Amino acid sequence: MFDLDRWLEIFQTINKNKLRTLLAGFTVTLGILIFTVLFGMGNGLKNTFYTFFQDDAQNTIFIYPGFATKPFKGFKENRRIEFKNEDLALLEEKFGDRIEFTTARISKGTTVKYKSEYGNYTVRAVHPEHQYLEKTIIDRGRFINENDIEKDTRVATIGRLVEKDLFGNENAVGKYFTLNKIVYRVVGVFSDEGGDREERNIYTPVSTTQLIYKNTDKIDQINLSYDMAIGANGARRLSRDIKKVLKDKHNIAPSDRNGIYVESVIEDLEQNLQLANVLQIIVFWIGLGTLFAGVIGISNIMVYIVKERTKELGIRKALGAKPSTVIGMILQETMVITMIFGYIGLLIGNFVLNSMGNKLEDWFITNPNVSQGTIIFATVILILSGLIAGYIPARRAARVKPIVALRDE
Template sequence: MKIGLGLDIWQEILSTIKQNKLRTVLTGFAVSWGIFMLIVLLGWGNGLIHAFEEASADLAKNSIRIYPGWTRKAYDGFESNRRITFDNKDVSLTKNKFNDNVILAGATVSQSGANISYKDQYVSLSLDGVYPSYPDIEPVKIDKNGGRFINDLDINQRRKVIVIHNKTKDVLFRHENAIGKFVNAGGVSYQVVGIYKDKGNREARSAYIPFTTAQIVYSKADTIDNIIFTTRGLNTVEANKSFEKDYRKAIGGHHRFDPEDMNAMYIWNRFTQYLQQMTAKNILTTAVWVIGIFTLLSGVVGVSNIMLITVKERTREIGIRKALGASPASILWLIILESIIITTIFGYIGMVAGIGATEYMNIAEGAKTFGSGPMKMTVFKDPTVDIGIAIRATITLIVAGTLAGFFPARKAVKIKPIEALRAE
């Protein structure tokens, strides 16, 4: 008796499956659940990763911000709990002493609670005095047909010009063209030279004016709020730590505080923060795949077990087939094809269900944010899985299911007809 891969073998497999519906469904559920959980976990992980990538997309990852603090140690004749105030010399020191590693250096100084008005409309904003390099570091971009940002002439000539947010423009000017118009800020007239945009509301409550203008108009003398600069040649955590140590010594020498006093000056290094986030991202991705693969394996083991049970139950039948002349290949394919059918059908069901679940997540929580106003940030975004990855995962499952059926099938091939006919 010789069985080929024709219609008869498919009918026989379907007949066997129908005779063991509950067992087949339970095994198939394990397969579907495995691929479903893998896709859902990948989608969830992608949602966190995409949010992280969006948050850091427009930031200069090689940038550092320096904030003044309060001393916690007595040093060089000064008592502890002394407030450190940065000044213009700190910017010059940053540019000149660290010119091998510093590309662009600047600073900011702010005047909060400024009422900006135009005709009968007004808004309350923070006026931030900045350098022209500010958009190269922060996610601030000039809107299309929105003029320009602060330039070097504005700094050198202390011009009274202002760059406003596109939302501020909508409130003050409505449908008018804002470029070239003058706004009033507490009795000071500023000409609008640019309109900027950002992602969400991060900077919506700020307007930008030349750094030098802010210091003079608002009597800031030569004080600054923070120092901001971009770096080069600092490609490792160790290199950044060494730079930070030297930088603390330089600024500490200028303001006479202990360089080891971490509270006197705070350093926000985006590169080291980015490396930490990348490490967390890699750990998350690995964890998702490990959990997903083990979930898949549970389904594959289920298929292997049911094939072993099938072989045991059909031992006598297999012996009769071999006695009648059935080839080992025909018996091998009989078991393997049953395994392939179960993993393919239920794997496809799991894949479709998983993609459907991630699409639902995308609709329901596809742009999850935390906080409000300037502190608003995206923490979950686009939790979907590429269809190619879903298909490859399903194909992998089918291949694994085929292998799961191969070993029970090989056991069936090795059964001797005499021993099979004696089996109960």
Template sequence: MFDLDLWREILQSINKNRTRAILSGFTVVFAIMLFTILFGIANGLENTFQKLFVRTAENAITFYTGTTSKPFKGYQIGRQIQMTNSDVDFIAREFRDDIEYISGTLRRNYNLSYKEKKGDFTVMGVSPDYQFLQKSEIIKGRFINYRDLESKDKFVAVGRLVESDLFGKESALGKYLELEGVAYKVVGVYSDDGGDSQERIVYAPYTTIQKLYTGDDKLLNIMVGYKPNLTVDQAFALVNNITLKLKNKYSVAPSDQRAVRAGDRILTAKKRLDNISFGLGILIPIIGFGTLIAGILGISNIMIFIVKERTKEIGIRKALGASPRSIVSIILLETILITTITGYIGLVIGVGILKSIGSSLERYFITDPSVNISIVFSATIVLIIAGAIAGFIPAKRASKIKPIVALRND
């Protein structure tokens, strides 16, 4: 039952002993503030990792070709290397144990139309695996499948904004849009978290684009998704092996960085982030929990001092008829109230610091640092419990002292 007189007495005690209250609360404020900042930084690093892979799967690597920059096996500099459909089969066959997805790609801009509406859009020739490499989510129908690829069917999957721009309020599913005078059936509509540009792309089987527009089997590039169970170092080894195999196939010097290369920027960033995450994953919990322990020790020492300081007060209360239980209760409730309030203040200060320095931390791969309130709440509860235990033991001991002894205590 809520005792108004008890809480009034607690507030009066805090008000009369402000220095004592501030001293006991400062340790909690500092501990929770530092705890909040440290775990906010850890979350900011995780946000960077997630942001990096919004557009493309984190295990996706793209292989490109260009002109040779070094002579090799009698070939001169400047020879153009061109990937073809056979390279997709070659990579899939040679590295089948380490590859999860693979897709050849073509990319061109075309004028598309539906009834009276027209627009220029990017059309990409891809394979079914590209949906997972690009992290596209089908919201209507389906994506391109292997039957479409083999049959070179005139089917397309369009982005959500393509549907909006060309079909208005109509559903694009099952409708036919015209691409350079050729009708394509829309078999799916997808969404993509990569932004508007990603949702204004039309996907078709790359074999269909080759048959109708290029007249050959050439590809712009090949995208590979390695198996998620590979470590970053194993993924780097796989990328190097694929690159060397392609160079050997096209008689390119192993040291030639232009003729055949891998777009491993994401993998490099992942390696860097993994190293930072590993270091912070060890450092932050140690510092965070170390801070928490320091806070527990600090508030414990302060509570012992406070109880000792209030020995005469306890003696007076006992002389006036207060029970040992009521004496212990008032000290514990005062401790819990101070710890709760100052813990919240520490949380507010910590969150405020994270918000004020958040933008400046992006250069260190920390994006939008924030903290899970439940973690900080749990840390505050730990401090409250620690403070209560720290106050209970000396308070219980002091409540058993005879009033005359307590009044004589120096």
């Protein structure tokens, strides 16, 4: 293995047969290139799912009312379910030991005006704890607080892009603007990792909105976060328990799937990651198949190489070369070609992935990349595959009798 003369002989052989070497190496380069790009794009798909769910805290549960589609306890089917403040209070009472933050949410599309500027935005009426569930980042001023809820104040925390659209270069904090012709004061400006869509929202106190809209206590949905210590299985149990409690309160049949909707961010993320993992496994085997196709290609070329050097190998054996020496020489040459061209394939593959960047976001692929562990794995596979590819022709060459080899033309 560490015989300097053998290494010099291998490189001299490669140098004398450039075309043959290039043909042998090209299949390996192409195989590892396709493997790297496909596996990297699979990682890019998983990155997209992580990015999609990073807008909200991962221990968040969203609860929506639906329609009771089955008759139950004297109530008719297709009955619309409506949440009220008492539903939020009930969940806080029942599950206070497992939840951290709770908030109601009422969403309305509203015309917003400041001086001569106006636009249509989504106004979310919420409780102060909504800030932690939505991972809202306060840039200036503050978020809605408990005093706003208690006193039904007409204040608003606006998104960064709302400020840019309506206020231009002005600092919006402390300014007054109108929501459906009702005057509110801006108390804060926020940004959000969710991007432009989230930063065009406006937050107001839920109590103020309920007072303005016919003095009602109705709410559109309930959001809450649970203690991370309960884990994913605990989150699933909590989701089931919440659904059961609310179904009992609103007289919904236990088998009715449409009366109450409970969505857990971590469960949705797990489901999507499972899908991504399945796709990545498929991509992995396709890439691995391409890699092995390249290895088969180099094996076929090594068969040709051994055939071409039959006379040379016969002379070596006639001079006393052992079969193991012949096999080792051919395997070493195969391994060198495989490693050099395989490494070239890895470099090209990484260059292609880096060039993609985030250009494929429209195809749900974000920052495609290959981890260091995958590169090491691919390298080991390359070396082992190269040895396997060269072993069969090497063993055949070692079995050739010197007298037969010397007669070869």
